[in-house]
Amino acid sequence: MLILTCPCCHVTAEETEFHGGGEAHLKRIGPGGSEEDFERYLFMRENPKGVHLERWRHVYGCGKWFHMARDTATLEVFGSYPAQTLAPPDHILEAIRKRHPDWQWQRAS
Template identity: 60%
Template sequence: MLKFICPYCQVEADETELTPGGEAHLKRMGPGSSDQEFYNYLFERKNPRGIHFERWLHSYGCGKWFHVVRCTKTMEVFGTYSAQENNPPKKILDIVKKRISFGKKIK
């Protein structure tokens, strides 16, 4: 049962309070985009076996969407940040880099 700290209300929320929202930072394509670009936006996903940047909703809490950086293999959480940030904050990226550079074997 995962838990994340909601960056808005600071509650350490159990998974049962949350709704998963898939890959984060997708660039929305609308009218004017090519079929390939539109397909990429709607369907293509990184789906990594490792560090994943994803969206979650605090549905049975403050009702806010937020971003989570999590390992899809070990469930380790590297941080959470607001949904209105288009890029992961440097602080979290540094933690991730450090972790990967320790040669952590994610098999």
């Protein structure tokens, strides 16, 4: 069981109060995008064993989307931050690198 904290309303609760929404920081493809770009957006997602940046929604709370960094192998949560943030905040990157010194964030393109 994950214990998550919503960065929008600051409620800490079990994961059942939230809903996962997949990979964070994806470049959305609009109507003018190519079929290849749209296919890559829909189907080619990261699914690592280890550190992953994800989208979550506080379904039974404020209803807002946010991003979270966690380790998919150990379920360790490194922190959460608002969905409008374009990159993981420095304090979350530091928390990740404390446990995984070689980890590098690759901005989704």
